Amino acid sequence: MELTGKSACDRLAADMAVELKPFNVVSISLYPGIIGTEHFHRLVDDNLQNTESNLGVAEKGNSSVRILDKFNWETHLFVGRVIAALFNTPDLMRRTGKVHIVAELAARYGIVDEYDCRPASLSSIRFILPQGLPMLKAKFIPDIRVPWWIILLTLLTSPTI
Structure with missing residues (x-):
């Protein structure tokens, strides 16, 4: 459903763009x-506390650990800076x-967030690999883009019924 909305x-x-170009x-x-909205921070912090108390830190080996670590989050200011540069x-x-993609525009324009980071x-592959292999540290992975058609064929497949 989310992909359908984005496609629309x-x-x-x-x-x-076609209709408005003459203007x-x-x-x-x-x-x-x-x-990383305030609400999302709260949800993740609460989920992290529940995960640590219920499962133990050693069992958090799934891909959701990347989100719990706030890996590659963008801030409102970061997105705003990219829109202003654009x-x-x-x-x-x-x-x-x-x-x-906001992060690609940020790289093109040399924009960082308020913490001097660029997601x-x-x-x-710096974003994709740690999602599947959480033990990898993103700072050691090169920032090489994968063509969308490869991502669509491999990572974003439709669910089977």
Whole structure:
């Protein structure tokens, strides 16, 4: 269901780009990563406390440990800085109708968050590998992007019934 919603928004941005281009209006679809909202912080902190008390720290070897570690979270300020940089891009009209990943734009514009960090792209092996192998430390993994078509064929397969 979530992929259908994202696809619909992507299609809407592309269609709006065609309709609005004569008026010099840009329409893009942005993909932020995991946004660390206050509510999400509370949920994760509560879940982490429950996991540690019920399962023990040694048993937390699944992929959800990456989220519990707040791995690769983006902040509101980070996303805002990327949007501001994108808005001030002289060739912004060239980007209309396309999907853009916030972390990739941040890398292009040299943007970091308030903690001087730049999260990895959702399509980077620095983000993907630790999801499946939580024992890997992301700082030792190169930030190489994987083409979306490979991700769609391998990682984002439809559930079987």
